[in-house]
Amino acid sequence: MAKVKMSKKATSIDMTAMCDVAFLLLTFFILTATAKMPEPLPVDTPNSTVQTKLPDTDLSTITVGDGKVFFGVTDREVRKKTLELMGDQFNIKFNDDDKAKFALIETFGVPVNQVKSLLALKASDRNKAGIQPGIPHDSLDNQLKEWILNARRANDEIRGNQLNFAIKGDMKEDYPEIKKIMDILQDQNVNKFNLVTGLRNENF
Numbered sequence: 001m002a003k004v005k006m007s008k009k010a011t012s013i014d015m016t017a018m019c020d021v022a023f024l025l026l027t028f029f030i031l032t033a034t035a036k037m038p039e040p041l042p043v044d045t046p047n048s049t050v051q052t053k054l055p056d057t058d059l060s061t062i063t064v065g066d067g068k069v070f071f072g073v074t075d076r077e078v079r080k081k082t083l084e085l086m087g088d089q090f091n092i093k094f095n096d097d098d099k100a101k102f103a104l105i106e107t108f109g110v111p112v113n114q115v116k117s118l119l120a121l122k123a124s125d126r127n128k129a130g131i132q133p134g135i136p137h138d139s140l141d142n143q144l145k146e147w148i149l150n151a152r153r154a155n156d157e158i159r160g161n162q163l164n165f166a167i168k169g170d171m172k173e174d175y176p177e178i179k180k181i182m183d184i185l186q187d188q189n190v191n192k193f194n195l196v197t198g199l200r201n202e203n204f
Contacts (some may be wrong), residue, residue: 009187015053039107040107046197054194058164061073062166063107063167064169066173069135071135074106081158098116098119102119109133109135110166111136118131119133142184149188165194167182171195
C-alpha cells in the first residue's frame with residue numbers, strides 16, 4: 001500500500017503587519033506625550049488618601065519648600081497679563097519679548113525686580129540651584145500677595161472665570177510657613193484652595 005505524503009508547510013509567520021501596528025502605536029504615544037518640565041523647586045509632598053483631581057484650567061499653584069515660595073499659573077495668556085499688571089504696579093517695563101518668555105515659565109520664584117534678569121537666562125539655566133531665591137512674602141515686602149491679586153484680575157479679564165489655588169508644600173516645611181500662605185489667600189477672601197499631596201499607599 002502506497003504511503004500518503006503530507007505536504008510540508010512553512011512554519012514562519014509574516015510579522016510585517018504586526019510590526020507596522022507596533023511602530024504606529026509607538027509613534028502616536030511619543031508624539032502625543034507631554035514632557036514634564038523640570039521644577040525649579042522640587043518638593044516632597046505629604047501623603048494622603050484623598051484622590052480629588054486638580055482642575056486643568058484656571059489654576060494657580062503656590063509651591064513652598066526650604067522657606068522659599070514659588071508661584072505659577074496654568075494659562076499662558078493669564079501669565080502674560082499678570083506680568084503686565086505687575087509691571088504697571090511696580091513701574092517696570094516688560095516688552096513683548098519678555099512677556100513671550102514669561103508665558104513659557106510655569107513656575108518661578110524671584111522678586112519682581114529680578115524677573116527681567118531671570119528671563120535673560122537660558123531656559124536650562126533658570127532652574128539651577130541658587131538662581132531663584134523665592135518670592136518675598138513677609139510683612140515688609142509681600143510681593144506674593146500682589147502676584148496672587150494680579151493673577152486673579154488677569155484670569156478674570158482673559159478667561160472670565162475665578163482663579164483656583166493649590167498649595168504644594170514640602171512635607172518637611174514648618175507649618176507656620178504654610179499658614180502664612182493660607183493667610184495671604186484668606187486676606188483676599190480666597191477661603192477655598194487645594195493642598196497638593198501624594199497618594200498614601202496601603203503600607204503607610
